[in-house]
Amino acid sequence: MTANDDWAGDPQNASTDGEFVRDATYIDDRVTADVSEPTPQDDGTVHWPVEAGRYRLMAARACPWAHRSVITRRLLGLEDVISLGLAGPTHDVRSWVFDLDPEGVDPATGLRRLQEAYFNRFPDYPRGITVPALVEVESKKVVTNDYPSIVRDFQTEWTQFHRAGAPDLYPVEHRAEIDEIARRVYTEVNNGVYRCGFASTQEAYDEAYERFWASMDWLEERLSTRRYLVGEHVTFADIFLFVTLVRHDAVYYSHFKTSRNKISEMPALWGYLRELFQLPGFGDTTDFQEIKEHYFIVHKEVNPTQIVPQGPDLAGLATPHGREALGGQPFADGVTLPGAMPAGEEVKNPEAFQA
Numbered sequence: 001m002t003a004n005d006d007w008a009g010d011p012q013n014a015s016t017d018g019e020f021v022r023d024a025t026y027i028d029d030r031v032t033a034d035v036s037e038p039t040p041q042d043d044g045t046v047h048w049p050v051e052a053g054r055y056r057l058m059a060a061r062a063c064p065w066a067h068r069s070v071i072t073r074r075l076l077g078l079e080d081v082i083s084l085g086l087a088g089p090t091h092d093v094r095s096w097v098f099d100l101d102p103e104g105v106d107p108a109t110g111l112r113r114l115q116e117a118y119f120n121r122f123p124d125y126p127r128g129i130t131v132p133a134l135v136e137v138e139s140k141k142v143v144t145n146d147y148p149s150i151v152r153d154f155q156t157e158w159t160q161f162h163r164a165g166a167p168d169l170y171p172v173e174h175r176a177e178i179d180e181i182a183r184r185v186y187t188e189v190n191n192g193v194y195r196c197g198f199a200s201t202q203e204a205y206d207e208a209y210e211r212f213w214a215s216m217d218w219l220e221e222r223l224s225t226r227r228y229l230v231g232e233h234v235t236f237a238d239i240f241l242f243v244t245l246v247r248h249d250a251v252y253y254s255h256f257k258t259s260r261n262k263i264s265e266m267p268a269l270w271g272y273l274r275e276l277f278q279l280p281g282f283g284d285t286t287d288f289q290e291i292k293e294h295y296f297i298v299h300k301e302v303n304p305t306q307i308v309p310q311g312p313d314l315a316g317l318a319t320p321h322g323r324e325a326l327g328g329q330p331f332a333d334g335v336t337l338p339g340a341m342p343a344g345e346e347v348k349n350p351e352a353f354q355a
Contacts, residue, residue, distance in 0.1 A: 009093045013198055014301045019208070020198035022191055023127060026146040031055065031134065033157045048136075048143050050157055052081035055143060056108050057150075058117070058133045060096055061287040061347065062089040062294030064190060064243035065147045066131040071239050072151045074281040077163025079342045082154075083108055086345075087131065089294035095129035100348065109140050117142045151236065165336030167234065174231045181229050181237045188215035190244050197256025197302060205257065213260050216269070224268040225326070227275075232328035234276070242282060245273045249312055250288055251295045255302060264316055274321035279330055280338045288314060289349035318353040 014020065029046045039047045048055075057073060059066035073082060085106045087096035096114040098106040105112050114133065118125045121141035133145040144150060155170045170178060188211055195208035219241070222229065229237040244252070249262045264270050277283040296308045331337075347354070 007092050010300045011091070011093050011095070011298055012301065013299055014200055016200055018199065018201045018204040020195050020200075020204070022194065025127060026130070027122075027142060027144050028146040028149065029144040030146070030149050031143065031153055031157060033160070050160070052161060053083075054136060054138075055134045056083045056085050056106075056137050058085045058087065058096070058106075058114055058131055058135050060087040060089065060131050060294070061285075061290040063131050064247060067243040067285065068239055069132040069147065069151050069154070070285050071242070071281050072154050072169065072236075074285060074338050074341075075169065076154055076158070076166045077338065078154060078158060078161055079345070081158070081161045082134075083137070084345055085109070085111075085135070087114060089290040090297045096131055108137055109135060111135075111140060116140070151239075155236075163336075163338075165334060167331045167335045169234065169236050169239065171231065171235070174235060177230045178235050178237045182240050184215060185229075185237065185241050185244075188212060189219070189241065193244060193248070193252040193256045193258055196258050197252070197299075209258065209260075212258055216261075216266070220266050220268050223272045227272075227323050227326040227328040233332055234279070234330050238276060242273070242276045245269065246277060246282075246286055246317075247291055250292060250314060254309070255295050255299070262312075270316075271321045271323050274317055274319060275323045275330070277317045278321070283317065283354060284341055285347065286354075287347040287349050288351060290347075314351065315353045 029048060031050055032047045033050045035047045035049050037049060041047055057069060059070050061067070061070075070084070073079065073084070085098065085108060086100060088099040091097050094113055094115050098104065098112060098114075101107055109117070111117055113129075114131065114135075115129045117133070117135045117140055118129055120139065130145050130147075132147055132150055134143040134150060135141065136143055152170060155168070192208065192212035192215065196205060196212055199205035199208055219229075228234055229241065245263055248258065249264060252258045253262055263273055277286070292308050296303050297306045300306060
């Protein structure tokens with residue numbers, strides 16, 4: 001069977017009436033260290049137990065929200081206890097497909113589409129099939145796709161499995177500020193590019209464009225005098241911003257029309273992006289080819305020809321960043337960097353400068 005034989009229709013992402021509004025309702029179950037079996041909570045959610053080998057992180061190199069979880073898992077050294085399933089960059093309206101794996105199925109669960117894991121638990125699941133998602137390997141059922149809780153719980157609930165020397169990406173003394181910055185980054189930057197790209201009227205686009213660049217200018221100013229967004233080391237706030245910055249010049253600048261400036265034309269943000277990209281966990285989990293294929297092929301209502309651009313040249317990401325002059329360091333004393341990428345998790349399309 002060819003891909004066309006199994007095509008269920010193009011995804012529809014763009015707004016049909018002006019402003020793009022993201023459906024932000026997720027399966028908000030959590031995996032926590034205070035239960036030994038799935039335990040219903042008073043708020044209607046379920047807490048699932050922390051257990052090595054029980055869950056598989058379903059992600060896609062293309063998706064910035066999934067990229068957050070992949071970076072966090074690698075920085076904390078959770079690769080041996082939470083396995084990683086990677087969907088391919090293109091899909092139809094049914095969403096993510098494990099077509100990068102042999103025979104087109106995820107090797108740990110046998111799932112062909114992530115949709116199956118959602119339907120295994122919620123047969124009439126009415127919302128988008130999103131990554132990242134934690135799936136229980138044995139039952140092949142989705143546990144949660146609540147992306148903020150997934151990464152936060154990797155830090156706070158999975159501590160017994162962190163590698164020696166793992167960083168604290170959510171230090172208690174900075175949590176209020178991290179949460180505040182992360183909210184602004186999410187609404188104005190992470191989602192801001194989508195608000196630009198998926199607007200369906202000039203007025204909605206113009207408003208989204210102004211909002212996006214107002215926050216980008218604020219970030220440029222903030223990062224001109226401090227090395228990281230909060231405190232003296234890398235935190236979740238930086239991870240959340242990175243995933244949009246690293247996609248901007250390759251995709252959002254043209255595809256989503258956020259074309260006032262490239263990141264490479266903004267000195268503070270460009271140095272900041274280069275520093276993060278060169279840290280293990282960031283650049284080595286970034287696949288620009290898959291990123292471009294996803295946006296330019298899947299978003300057919302934005303790019304009807306589905307032509308994937310060859311450029312831009314992103315080799316500047318590997319050049320010296322000079323951020324040391326601002327003080328601080330990526331991680332606190334005693335923190336060690338992740339080791340080699342686990343076998344089979346390397347990006348499939350590394351650029352020459354990622355070697």
